[in-house]
Each structure stands twice: as structure tokens, then as C-alpha cells.
Amino acid sequence: MKFSLPRVFARLFTRGEVFPTAAAITAACILLVIAGRIAGVLQPLELLLYDATMRLRPAGPVDDRVVVIAETEADLQRFGHPLPDRILAQAIELLAAAPARTIGVDKYRDIPVQPGSEELASALERHQRVVWIMKAATAKEPGVPAPAPLRGTLRTGFNDLVTDPGGVIRRGLIYLEDRSGDTLYSFPLLLAANYLGRSDPMLERSPEREDWVRVGKTTVPALEPDDGGYAGVDTAGYQFLLDYRGMPGMFRRFTLGELLDRR
Numbered sequence: 001m002k003f004s005l006p007r008v009f010a011r012l013f014t015r016g017e018v019f020p021t022a023a024a025i026t027a028a029c030i031l032l033v034i035a036g037r038i039a040g041v042l043q044p045l046e047l048l049l050y051d052a053t054m055r056l057r058p059a060g061p062v063d064d065r066v067v068v069i070a071e072t073e074a075d076l077q078r079f080g081h082p083l084p085d086r087i088l089a090q091a092i093e094l095l096a097a098a099p100a101r102t103i104g105v106d107k108y109r110d111i112p113v114q115p116g117s118e119e120l121a122s123a124l125e126r127h128q129r130v131v132w133i134m135k136a137a138t139a140k141e142p143g144v145p146a147p148a149p150l151r152g153t154l155r156t157g158f159n160d161l162v163t164d165p166g167g168v169i170r171r172g173l174i175y176l177e178d179r180s181g182d183t184l185y186s187f188p189l190l191l192a193a194n195y196l197g198r199s200d201p202m203l204e205r206s207p208e209r210e211d212w213v214r215v216g217k218t219t220v221p222a223l224e225p226d227d228g229g230y231a232g233v234d235t236a237g238y239q240f241l242l243d244y245r246g247m248p249g250m251f252r253r254f255t256l257g258e259l260l261d262r263r
Contacts (some may be wrong), residue, residue, distance in 0.1 A: 046229025047164065060245035068253045069095070071107070075256040085109070086116020087260070089123045092130060094259055102129045102195040104187065106159060110134075110145045124149045131191045133159040137178050154199065157187035162239060169242065171223060174203070174213065176237030189215070213238065 069091065071083065079087045088109070095103050109132070112120075124130055124147065132150050136158040137143025146156035162171040175185050185201045192215075193202045206212035206219045213220055223239040225232050254263075 043229055043231045044165070047168070047170070050170070050229050051168070054244055057245075060250050062252065063250050064252070066251045067100075068251045069259050070253055070255055072255050072257070078257060079260075082113050083107075083256075084113050084116050085120035087256075089116055089119040091256060091259055092120075092123045092127060094262070096123075096127045096129070100129070102131065102191060103127070104191040105130065105132045106187070108133065108135070108144050109147050112148075120147065121149045128155070129194055130155060131187065131194050132156050133187045136160050136176060136184050137180070138176075139179050143178070154185070154190055154201065155194070157190040158184050159187045171239045172242045174215075174220065174238040174240065175201070 076083070088105070088107075092103060092105075109120075124132075130150075132146045132155065134146040134151075134156050135141065135144035141160075145151055150156045158173075158176070160173060160176070161169050162173060164170055172188075173186050174189055175183055178184055189201055189203075193200065196202070196216075202216060204214045206214045208219055209221075212222055220238075220240050223230075223233075223235050223241060225235050228241065
């Protein structure tokens with residue numbers, strides 16, 4: 001007996017078997033997708049698609065409120081490596097005289113680097129608009145404290161990053177608990193609060209959900225373990241999906257040498 005595809009379909013339609021079979025196949029496919037989603041099999045693909053949609057977004061306009069002073073290889077050759085505290089103190093003095101509304105230093109300086117440590121300490125004491133980074137001490141990392149004059153204040157915030165497989169940064173942190181159980185706030189959050197003249201982290205409980213926070217008038221939903229393309233991801237601390245808006249071209253940039261040369 002010869003096999004005939006039209007005859008097979010005719011028999012299925014005659015017996016009413018097409019729709020039950022199609023429904024069973026559809027249900028099986030849905031279950032496979034759900035199982036793959038829960039198991040994390042689809043996470044790499046979903047995150048790649050998420051990255052693609054982020055790249056397709058148009059770049060935002062240059063934000064004139066922010067200027068980046070970059071430390072270049074030429075600066076290190078000229079001023080020394082690591083940069084002496086005196087150079088950092090001079091940079092702060094020039095930025096404060098500009099006048100910068102707030103100054104964020106994204107550079108570890110837990111150990112003084114002479115010469116100029118006294119000058120740096122004096123600059124930090126006089127210019128209350130300086131916010132410095134530190135690295136949180138967790139169960140996996142020992143941490144790096146901020147310069148001594150700023151330790152224990154809200155003028156130092158962690159710059160720890162949450163890295164996805166492949167080294168991609170998609171998530172940010174607003175706050176976290178260190179290994180001592182103390183709550184630490186992120187460097188960008190405290191820098192923004194300092195810019196607005198606030199002496200607190202400016203966090204409030206969101207009216208939408210009690211476990212969400214509001215920064216000013218903006219609610220920042222907390223990332224859940226299975227949000228977006230993630231499947232059972234670790235969401236320790238208060239994490240959120242970063243909103244990349246055409247970085248890094250949206251900020252004006254100068255070098256440290258240009259700043260110190262008053263150019």
C-alpha cells in the first residue's frame with residue numbers, strides 16, 4: 001500500500017483527529033518552552049535579544065550637567081602611578097572652583113599615596129560636595145574602604161557591579177548589606193543625592209509595592225529572580241535593570257592633564 005500524505009490528512013480530518021493532535025503538539029511545545037525557561041536553558045538567548053533591543057534604541061542627547069575627567073596613560077606617565085594624593089587634591093580644588101555642583105571620584109584610595117595626603121584630607125574636609133567610591137566587603141570579597149576622612153559617612157558609596165555570564169553588565173544596585181549586616185548605598189545614588197543637596201540617600205517606600213523603593217518621584221522596581229530573560233538569578237541587595245542611554249557618548253570628556261593645565 002502506497003503512502004499518500006493527502007490520504008493521511010483526509011483520514012485525520014474524517015475521523016476528527018487533526019485538531020486533537022495539533023492541540024497535543026501545541027501543548028507539548030508550550031510545556032517544553034516553560035520547562036526550558038524554568039531550567040534556564042533559554043536565558044542566554046533571551047538576554048542576547050534583550051541586548052539587541054537596547055542597542056537599537058536611539059542615543060540620548062549629550063547631558064550638559066555631567067563632565068567626565070578621565071585618567072589616561074599619558075596622565076600616569078606625567079604625574080606618576082599610582083597618582084599621588086597631591087594630584088587628586090589639586091583636581092578637587094580646581095573642580096570645586098569651577099564650580100562643580102558635586103564631584104564624584106571613581107578611584108580606589110584606601111592607602112595614602114604621598115606626597116600630599118594632608119592636602120587631600122584638607123580638601124575632602126572643606127569640600128562637602130565630594131563623593132568617593134569604596135568596595136563593599138561581602139562573603140566573597142574583602143572590600144576596599146574609602147579614604148580615611150570619608151569612612152562611615154554618606155559621602156562614600158560602593159561601586160560594586162553585578163556581572164552576568166560573559167562579563168556583561170545589565171544590572172545595577174541601589175543598596176546592599178555587607179558581611180557585617182550594615183546597609184551600604186551605591187556611589188551613583190549618593191552622588192545624585194549630593195547633587196540635589198540632600199544629606200540622605202533620598203530613598204522612600206514606593207506606594208505601588210512595599211518592597212519597592214522610590215528615588216525622588218521615580219519608583220525603581222526591584223528585579224525578581226525570574227524577571228525578563230533571567231531564570232532563578234541571584235537578586236541579593238536591591239537590584240534593577242540598567243537603562244543604557246547611548247553611553248558613553250552622552251557625556252563631555254576631558255583628561256586629567258587638561259584639567260590640571262586649566263584647559
